[in-house]
Structures are given as C-alpha cells and as structure tokens.
Amino acid sequence: MSTYDRALTVFSPDGHLFQVEYALEAVKKGACAIAAVSDDAVIIGVEKKSAAKLQDKRTVQKIYQIDDNISVAFAGLTADARVLIRKARTECQSYRLTFDEAPSISYVTRHIAGIQQKYTQSGGVRPFGISVLITGFDESGRPRVFKTDPSGTYSEWKAVVTGRNGHDVQEYLEKHYGEGENTSTDAVKTTVFNAIREMVESAEKNIEIAVVRPGKAFEFITDEELKQLNDEKNE
Amino acid sequence: MSTYDRALTVFSPDGHLFQVEYALEAVKKGACAIAAVSDDAVIIGVEKKSAAKLQDKRTVQKIYQIDDNISVAFAGLTADARVLIRKARTECQSYRLTFDEAPSISYVTRHIAGIQQKYTQSGGVRPFGISVLITGFDESGRPRVFKTDPSGTYSEWKAVVTGRNGHDVQEYLEKHYGEGENTSTDAVKTTVFNAIREMVESAEKNIEIAVVRPGKAFEFITDEELKQLNDEKNE
C-alpha cells in the first residue's frame, strides 16, 4: 500500500501513466458535473452532496466564475480544483493587464490543460485530481463548452459530463440532447436536469443548475423551478 | 512500518491520497473543537485535555485570534496548528499593509486552505495534520464559521465540529442547534456546551467555551457558568 506514496509520474511497461489514471479514479469518485450549450446560453448542472444540515450550501459550491464570460464546474478533489481555479483567475487578470482585452475561452482552456499536463511530467508533484468543464462564449457570443482531464487533454463538447456515473449520464445526454432539433435554453435545461436527476436522491437538495448568458450574472434556478422540472420528469 | 517514512503525497490506484487520509487520522485523534454562529456572535467550544496538575492551562490553548475579527480553533497536531496560525497571522498583517483594510474572513479561509492544499501536492513536505475552524464576522457584522481539513477543502457552517468523536457530536449539533428557532447566543452556547459535555469527564476541567462578538475581546465563560450549564444539563 505504502508504495503508492513515493512516486513520480512515469510510464508503465504497457505505456500507461499510472498516476494520471489514479487521478482519474479520484475524478470518477467525485460528484458529477454537466455542461451544455443551448442556442444562446450555457447550462451547467452539478450534483450536490446533500449539504450537511448545518452546512452553508454556498461553500459546497462547484460552479466558479473565472473571468467575465468564463465559468467552470469540476469533478474530483475540491481542494485541487480551488487551486487550479485560482491559477486560472490569475492568468485571466494577467492577460487583461498585458493585452488589454479579455482572454478567449480557448486560451483559458489551453492554459488550464497545460497546467494539468505539466503536473504529469515533472518530478516532485502529483497530477491534479480533477476534470474541469470550462464554459463561456466566444467573441461572437456563441456559447461553448470544453472539458479537460487529469492528463491535460481537452476537447470541446455540445454537452458533456464528468464525475460519478459519467458513462451513464453521457449516454443519457447523447440520447436526449437536441431532441427534435430543439436546443433552446429551456429544452437543454430540462435535459441537463433529467440527466442528473436519475442518480440523485432529491432534486431540490442534490441538484444545482445555472444558466449563463454572455455578459450577465449566473442565473441559478430556483427551488420552485427544480420542483417543477422534477414534477414534469415524473409525469 | 518503516515504508510510511519515505513518502511524497501521491495517488493510490483507486484515487486516494494516502498521506492526506493519514493526516485526517491525526485530526480524528485530536481533542474536539466546535464552532457555531448565533444571532450576533460566534461560540467556540473546545475539549481540553485535563491540563496536568502543574501545567499552565493557558498554553494548552486551542483558541487563537488571527486578526481583529477572526479567530480559529483546531483539532490535530498542536505544533502544526501553531505554524499554520503564524502563517495566517502574517498574511493578515501583510494584507492590512498592502490594502489598508482588514482581510475578510473568506479571504483568510481561502488562504489557510490554500496552504494546506499546497502541502498535499508538492514534494518534500507532508500535509498539515490539522483541521481548522475559522470564525469571524463579515463586513455587515454577520457571524460566520468555516472549517478546513488536511486536504485543503473548506466549507461554511452554522455549527460544526472537528476532532475526536466528531461524527457523534455533529449529529448532536444537527439535532439541537436552533431548536425552537432559537439561535440566540445563550441558546447556542448551551447547545455547544451540551454537545461537548457528552464525551468529557469534567465540565469545568475539560471544556472551554468562548463567545466572540465583533470588535470585542473573547469572553471565556467562567467556571461558575460552566457549572451552571452542567447542572442545567443534568436536570
């Protein structure tokens, strides 16, 4: 057991990077997060561990704003996520100071993924135990969603999940996202809700959904709306 | 046995960070600490190991002031706690010098949790063997309580415990905190006292409770008051 405690990240004989794969296990154990684009917004849905009775729900937060038009959700180790998010925020500020304009979402994605890769190739550190969903808008206002994993790989998605039960949820998204060519914000919101609803106990306690529009504050959907979505689902 | 002696903090195959979990064991062995908010104050209660007969009770102290309106309690390794507390104090002073105002409690919490995370991801150091309860007031004077753990995760609470028997005490808090919608300072003080009373031998020797109000000195409750609370409990 103890041997896992002394490693750098190197190749196994069949070409695997064990530390990266182990970090992925940490991701797979994390509460799941979904991000999807609609016609004019990004919808982020996260599974919340029922906050303990006396816990403040806001600090169990899993959706963070990085820059004016860029937000992230994640699955995996919360403490690792906070560190990476802080690094990303600093980079955004630095970018603005240097270039006098906002960094693009693809720039931010490359930056986050690059940090994650670096922690898989250098001695004396371990990989980040998180997968990050990076959401935002490009210059034309088009909503976009990217996903990174502990290896530092990233790709763009219309709708994507990470974390616990990721495989099943992604299948659900593939089946229902854009059904009937409908990718209106309401339709996508419902899909995201339904995808995450399958695996949690209580819609109101365990689901948080935010709608993000360019240049606007997060719109966290209300408990009533969650109840309503829940009722619709059960119909 | 000796193999635990040479580790860096890395992932095990199933995604665990052993050193962080072992550090958590050190926390679970520590004397317990409780923090809770009332309507206008923070109540901190700590289990004191009976000071040895000739020991000065003040240096077995487990409640520390970090900044004018920010105090902490902790469970785990005392020497580690002192180092982390010193770092936090230095940061507060530095913040005041730079920005000419007091750091907010959430800033201080992020800073402490960030240091704890860093010690789980870099080579050549081990995690801090402590969990910290950070208490204080926001600008509007609202009392707040945060808790960090060795991984660097943190969250906000109305009432929270860390350390020995943490599971049972938290259950007690969940059941009794705010009973009858009463979160007056007196009511919360009683709850904190009762929660910690269950597992210690002597109310007067093993319990220390402080009431913190914005801009005021700690109010350590007196032995008479402890006795009275004890009597009430036994009624």
Next chain:
Amino acid sequence: MSTYDRALTVFSPDGHLFQVEYALEAVKKGACAIAAVSDDAVIIGVEKKSAAKLQDKRTVQKIYQIDDNISVAFAGLTADARVLIRKARTECQSYRLTFDEAPSISYVTRHIAGIQQKYTQSGGVRPFGISVLITGFDESGRPRVFKTDPSGTYSEWKAVVTGRNGHDVQEYLEKHYGEGENTSTDAVKTTVFNAIREMVESAEKNIEIAVVRPGKAFEFITDEELKQLNDEKNE
C-alpha cells in the same frame, strides 16, 4: 505495479532504456497518423477516434500548424503533444525574432527531437509519450516529411506512419506509394486514404486528410471527397 511509478530513465542490463520503450508503447496505442510527400504538396492523414456524439470534432484535432510552412501530426498522448507543439511554436517565433527569417523544417525537426532526447536523459522528468510527423517545405519549395520517436531519434521519409497498426500501414504505403511512378498529389492522397481506411470503421467519421501546399492554408478534404475516395476504394 507501483514500482513503475518512481523511475528515472536509465539503462537495463541489456542496454535498453525502459522508459523510452514504455513511451513507445503509448505511441503504439495512439490513433495513427500518416504523412507523405507528393510532387508539390504534403498529404497528412489521421485516424480520428469517432468523436463522441456531442463532442466538437475540431478539438479532437491531430494536425497542427507550427510555423508558416511547417505542420505536424502525431500519435500518442494528446496532452504531451500539445506541450511539445507549444514549445516548437515558441522556438519558431523566437527564431524569427532573432534571425529575421523562417526556421527551416530540418531546424524545427532537430529542435523537437532534441527536446524529446533531453527528456530521456535527465532526472525528474519522463519521456514524451508521442511520435511526431513534421511536414513542410524547404527553401526551394520541395515538400518534406520527418518523423521523431520518444527517444529523440528522427529521420526523413517519403511516406510514413506512426501509431496504432503502424507496421501494417507502413507495409501498405511501401507497396502502393508512387505506384506507376505517380506521385501526383491526387495519387498520394488516394494512397494515404486507402492506407488508413483499412483499419477504421467509417471513412467519413474516422479519417481526416489535409493537403498542405507551400504558403497556403490547409486544405482539409471534404466529406464528399472522403465518400468518393471510399467508393473508389470499394470498387
């Protein structure tokens, strides 16, 4: 298993560098990439994992431009590739600033291979888990193709493959490249398509082919053209 996690790259008793060979295994597991020269262009063909249904195909990209006349494809770990590509791009810009002219393709190849070698001989890092196909044009406009491997070795080719099923695909190329002395761009494009077609499920979903000409943008062939090449092949 865990013992692979703590290594530097050193010799085994029979003169092998295990970490380099393990990295090569990572390459052999990667989706394959082909590059070939025609009379006046470079043709790059890559196997695409079927993008997941909701995944944006562009970020599963495996062909990157490094400098005006230099592009690369790769097999192996995508995150590693991106890092190495970023390093190569930076070197090209730096070269231009210093010498006021574009770096030659052989200069860029030596630079990339040199970085890869360095990561096999120094402590505290692991080799890059990628093989890179570097394509471009020399000063006279002649198309050229180089291939590096994780050891940092490189060589020049008329047509070469790396990644999954590399052995079989290279045999196919050797048999059909330049058949009938025909190395027109169309002929080579067909050969590259056919070579990669053997091992993928769907021509349209799993094959990407780009034609690169000096001083011009990539010409990614269209789905229709892919369909047509597919039909021709099946004739």
Next chain:
Amino acid sequence: MSTYDRALTVFSPDGHLFQVEYALEAVKKGACAIAAVSDDAVIIGVEKKSAAKLQDKRTVQKIYQIDDNISVAFAGLTADARVLIRKARTECQSYRLTFDEAPSISYVTRHIAGIQQKYTQSGGVRPFGISVLITGFDESGRPRVFKTDPSGTYSEWKAVVTGRNGHDVQEYLEKHYGEGENTSTDAVKTTVFNAIREMVESAEKNIEIAVVRPGKAFEFITDEELKQLNDEKNE
C-alpha cells in the same frame, strides 16, 4: 533495520509521525531535567551522568543561558541541543539588535518550538532529538517555565520534567510541589532535589541544581547543600 535510514517525516496510516515519535524515544533515554518556578525564582535540576573519572564536569553541562533572563535545560541528544541552543542565542541577539530590547520568554519559546516543528515537516532533515525546558522571567519579574518536545509542541508549567523516568518524576512533582501552599524557593528546591534523588545513585555526583533569579547569575547549589538536602531526605 536499514529502512529507518532513508526516511522523511510523514504520516503513518493511523496518523502518527514516526520520526517524531522515534525522536521522543531519544528524549526518553536522556538524563532527566526538571524546571520549576518558586515565588521569586526558577529552580532547574538535572541528572548528571557520573562524569567519567577524568572528565571535566563543566562540559557535561546541561543548563545553558540563552539570554540575560532566559535559561534552558534539556533531555536527549546533547549535540542536537547545542545546535538548537546556538540558534536560539543568535535569534536573541538578532532580536535585541532589531528591537533594542530583550525578547520575552514566550517569544523565545515560540521560536525554539517553531524550529523544532519545521524539522518535522520538511524533507532532507530529521527532527531534533531533544525536549527543551525554557525558563526565565516575564517583564513583571514573574518566574516562568516552558517545555517543548520534538514535535514542536510547547506548554507552560509550574514544575515539569523531561527525560529518563519522566513519568514517575512528574508524579512526584505533582504530589509534592507546593505542598502546604509553600512555593518558597527553598521549598521548591527541596522538592526538585527529592524528585531527582529517587533515581540517581549519588546526590553529589549525579545531581546539579541551579537557582535562577531575575537579572542575576546562576546560583549552582554547593556540594554541602546537596549533602544537606540528601541528609534531610533520608531523615
């Protein structure tokens, strides 16, 4: 056996820091040292290994002055103690230069304990194999005694022991210190003598007792006084 030779200080699965505990074993094997406060002085008593016949008793010294009003005794590895004492002395001089006043005893204690903690959390060093008794006077002239251990923990005491047979000696102190409300210097001196007398062969050869008063030189008690105390004890 050899495995103990390559360690950094990290957690064991049940939350222990082995290197710290092993260092504590070195302390427990060391000749014991006692420090106690009386009404107006500090009494330090140490067990001396019988100096070898030809050995100069003064260099087997276990009581050191750190600053004008601060002295220490220790149990554990003498060579480690000397290094730590030198560091403490340097800090005191540096403090005086910077602030133009003497450092307080609690400042010096925090400094010594801080160094000890640091050697338990950083790579490439081992903990100090000593426990230190720090004695002195605060600004009002009140005598004070602190004790640190290899973990860097410290606390204040009225009377405390460290080293060989520490458990039994502390019990003796608890029973007899301040008997009859008498904490005169003479009474405490007798208690310290008696506590240490139990476990050594010869009062004159194996006990050294110093009385420290604010702003005065050490008063090492004479052989006659030791003999007298011995006789009184045996009465």
Next chain:
Amino acid sequence: MSTYDRALTVFSPDGHLFQVEYALEAVKKGACAIAAVSDDAVIIGVEKKSAAKLQDKRTVQKIYQIDDNISVAFAGLTADARVLIRKARTECQSYRLTFDEAPSISYVTRHIAGIQQKYTQSGGVRPFGISVLITGFDESGRPRVFKTDPSGTYSEWKAVVTGRNGHDVQEYLEKHYGEGENTSTDAVKTTVFNAIREMVESAEKNIEIAVVRPGKAFEFITDEELKQLNDEKNE
C-alpha cells in the same frame, strides 16, 4: 525489471559501474562503424540499416562533421549521438572564438570523452549510450582516429571498429589492415569495405564509406564503386 529504472551510476561490490556496462550493451547492439587511417586520408565505413523503402537515406546518417577537419561516426543510440555531436560542435565554435584557431583533434577527443565520463559520475543523469569514432588530421596533416566508449575512456587507433559484431570485425582489421605494408587510401578503403561486408546483406544498401582528406569535403563512395568493391571481394 523495474529496478533498473531508478538508478544513479555507482559501484557494485566487485568494482563495476553497471550503468556504464549496460550502456556498452546499447553500443554493442548498434549498427557498426569503422574508422581507419591511410597514408593521407581517413576512411570511415558504417553499416547502414537498410533504410525502409520510403525513408530518406540521408537522415539515417551516421557520419557527421564536427569541425573543418574533424568528423565522427558512432555506434549506439542515435538520439544520444546527436546530442553529444551538437555539444562537440558548440565547443569547436566556442574554441575558435576564444583562441582564433581550430581545436586540435586530440582536444576535441578529450572534450567528448570528458562529457561522457561526467555522465557516469553525477547523479540525475545516465551515461551516453554511444561509442564515438573521432577522425581528423593534426596540424601536420597526418590522419588520426580516436575511439571513446560510454565510460569516457578513449584511445587512438590505426583502424578500429565499434558496434555490432565489433569483436569479429576488429579481428578482420587486425589481419588485413596494412597487408603488404600497403596503407594507401585505396588499400585501406578496400579493407574497410571487406571488413564490413562480411556481416551485411547488401553492399549497396547497407554500406556507406566516406574518404576524408584534410581541408576537403567528404567523398562518399558511389554505388558503382561499392559494386566494384563487392565484385572484387567475391572474386
């Protein structure tokens, strides 16, 4: 197997440096290289792995020019060789800048061997997996040949081989080099050809021979000449 992956180069109980010996194994597996002096030239012969059908023969190059009158061939890891060759070239340029004259061949040899030795005695690196044949001319124009091995040892030769089947080839050279007191360039060229011919499949595909004369460009012998040498040999 994995244990070879974490080593520094140190002595075994019977005085061996394993990493150096393992590196020598890498040399012995490499395609062989021969260098010999004639009356007025250096002849370098190398075994070429049959270039793959579509591979450019020039990049499978094993003969490199280091400075105006100094060239090298090698056996072992090509990527390592390129790095060492680059270092040697840089040193030559630096020498010219500093001393305003060309470095002597013995200076260059000492420099290359010194680098190789250094990589056998310092931590954090492995030895170079190559043996280098350094050829050139001294100030009087006399042709000279040196050979280094991974330990950093070097010596001068009239005719020497390194790499695959080195033992047999050296025996052949010893028997035939300078037969009949004839060390004309033609005679030595024939001897080098014949020595290498024994172990390769095809004279034209697998043998490369260069004749180097002071102050002149390499003279690679033509395919016709190879064919002719082959025919002569078979007579």
Next chain:
Amino acid sequence: MSTYDRALTVFSPDGHLFQVEYALEAVKKGACAIAAVSDDAVIIGVEKKSAAKLQDKRTVQKIYQIDDNISVAFAGLTADARVLIRKARTECQSYRLTFDEAPSISYVTRHIAGIQQKYTQSGGVRPFGISVLITGFDESGRPRVFKTDPSGTYSEWKAVVTGRNGHDVQEYLEKHYGEGENTSTDAVKTTVFNAIREMVESAEKNIEIAVVRPGKAFEFITDEELKQLNDEKNE
C-alpha cells in the same frame, strides 16, 4: 547489504541514529589516540600502525597542529580527519582575520563539534567517521583537552582515549593518571606511554608521543626515550 548504501541519517524506532552509531564503529576500529594534561603541558600519544617497510612514517601522521596553541589527534577514517582538520584550520585563520586574535580552544572545539553535528542532521551527506581529541591552552596557559565524537557531542577531560580498545585504555588511565597526586609532565608522559603500550607490538614502531607546551613546537619523544620508557615499564 546494499541497503546501507542509500541512507540519510534518521531515527530508528527506539530513538537511535544508526548512521552516527555506524560511524562510531569506524572510530572504534581506528588506531587509538590519547591526550592528557600535565601541570604545564599536553601529552598526546597515538598508536601507529607499523608503517609498511617502504612507507614514509611522517605521512601516517595522526597528530596535527590547527592553530598556534591548538593541536588535534584522532581515531577513525584518516581521509575524513584531514578534511575536518582543514576546515578547522581555515576557521582559525578566518577568526584571526576577523577578530585579530587567536580563537580559544573552546571556540575551536565548538566549531569542530558543530560541523560534525551538522553532518548528522542534513540530507545528502554522511557523518564524519572520526572522533577528535582537541588539545591546547587557554589564555592563562592552562593545558586543556577536549574530545568530540561523530554525533557532534564533546566534553573536556584530564586524560582521554579514543579508538581501538578505548574502553580498556580509559580504565588504565583512570587507574594511573595522577597517581600520588603527581601530574608532572614526566609522570603523565609515562602514564600515556604505558596505557598505549599494552596493546601494541613494539614501543618504538607503534607508539608516537608528543609533548606540547604553550607557544612552543611539538616535542616528539625520541626512540631512545621510548626505549627507556619501555624498559622502565618492563621492570
């Protein structure tokens, strides 16, 4: 066996520093050295391994001058001793340059012991395998003798031994040093001779004795004197 080859100096479970104890074994295997004070001189006696027949006796030297009035002898690894002696000499010169006076013998002792301690607590080095006898005179001209061991501990002695058979020799010294209250230089010289004579084969070949007086050169006793002492002993 090999496991001893990779250690830093850390604690064993029962509080031992193995590397220090192993270094002490190296001391115990070394030829013995004795130092003793007389009324007005220091007498140093060392066991010499019979120099090989053709060996120059002077380089098997075991008595070194460090500063005008300070000399040392040692037992253990000669090469280690020379390094430590050089460091001590450099410190003495540096001290003289800085303070314009000679360093005291206790300063030099603390310095040597401090270096030895440091090599037991830092990573990447091993302890010095020597015990040093430091001899000299204080400002009043009083002869003094100190002894350090590999842990960095030191103490002052009237007469002390280190190295092979140290236990028996020390017992001899304790029995005979200062017999009849006679600590004249002649008496002490005889005692030192006799102590060392017990365990060597030949007085003349294996014993070297030096008498050191303040401000004077070493007086190595002559072979005749050795013979005479030998005869007296055998009487």
Next chain:
Amino acid sequence: MSTYDRALTVFSPDGHLFQVEYALEAVKKGACAIAAVSDDAVIIGVEKKSAAKLQDKRTVQKIYQIDDNISVAFAGLTADARVLIRKARTECQSYRLTFDEAPSISYVTRHIAGIQQKYTQSGGVRPFGISVLITGFDESGRPRVFKTDPSGTYSEWKAVVTGRNGHDVQEYLEKHYGEGENTSTDAVKTTVFNAIREMVESAEKNIEIAVVRPGKAFEFITDEELKQLNDEKNE
C-alpha cells in the same frame, strides 16, 4: 544486483563505507603501477595491457605529467583518472597564477586526495575508482612518491605499487628495494622492472618504465633496455 545502482556513500553497521570499498575493487582490477625513489630520480613502472594490434600505444598511456616537476601514474578506471588529472592540472596552473611559484608535491597530493575524499561524503556522486601515485621532487630536489586511494587517504613511500596483484608486488619491493644499500637509479630501475615482470607476459609489450629527474623530460626506457633487463632477470 540492481540495488547497487542507487546508492549514496554511507556507513554500514560495522563502520564500513561500501562504495569506497567497491571503488577499491575497481582499483585492484586495474593494471598495476609502481613508483619508487632512487638517489636522484623517481622511477615509474606500469603494466600495459598489450595494446591491440592497431591501437596507438601512446593513448593507452598511464603516466601523466601534472606540473613541471610532478607526474602521476594510476590504477583503476582510466576515464576517472583523466578527469582527476585534469582537475589537478588546473589546480597547478591556478596555484602558479595566484602565488607565482610552483605548487609543492605535498600540496598537489593533498589536493588530489581532498577531491577523492569529497566524492565519498557528498550525495549525488560516487567515489573515484582510482588509486593515484604522485611523484616529484621537493624544493631541495629530493625525489618523493605519494599514493592516494579512493577514500582520499594518502601516504608517502620509498617504493609502492597499486592495482592488480598489488599485494605480491609490494612484497617483492619490500624484499628487494635498496638491497645492499643500493638505491642508485639503475638499481631501483632494475627492481621496478623485476617486480612488474613477474606478472606480465612480455617485457617489451606489457611494461613501460619512465625515469623522471628534476627539471627534465621523462626518460622512457627503450625496448632494448627492456630486453636487456629481461635477459638479466632470466640469467
């Protein structure tokens, strides 16, 4: 076996430094070297491995000049020796620049031995696998010979051997050096020849003898002289 590959040089439980002893094994496997003083010269004799037939005898050299009047021979790893020799030469030049005079032979010996010791006590390097014979003349022109070993120990000799069969050869030297009080250069030369002759196959091929006189070039003895010495021996 592999465990020897990862060591630093530390003590074994019985006080041995294994890496130093293993390095000594490398010395004992090396071709032997003898140095001896005569009345007015130094005679150096070395066993030469029969140079391979085509090898230049001069680069298998084992006798090196370090400074005008200082030369060395060695046994052990040739590449290590060259590095150490280069360091010694650099030190001599530096000494001359700083002090404007030649370094003494004892200074050079201390410097070489000091480097060798340092490589036995620091992390990240291994000891030098050589024993060095340092020969020269002191200011009065007296010939002198020193010998170092891998531990960094050195001593002075009239005649001394290192390397293969060292034990037997030293016995021979002890028996015959200075026979009949004759230490003329001719007599010593004959003794050195005879000592080395016993263990080599061919006097002319395997023995090299140099006579060094102050301020003069090496006098390598000729093949005729070797033959003559051989004949005399066989008489």
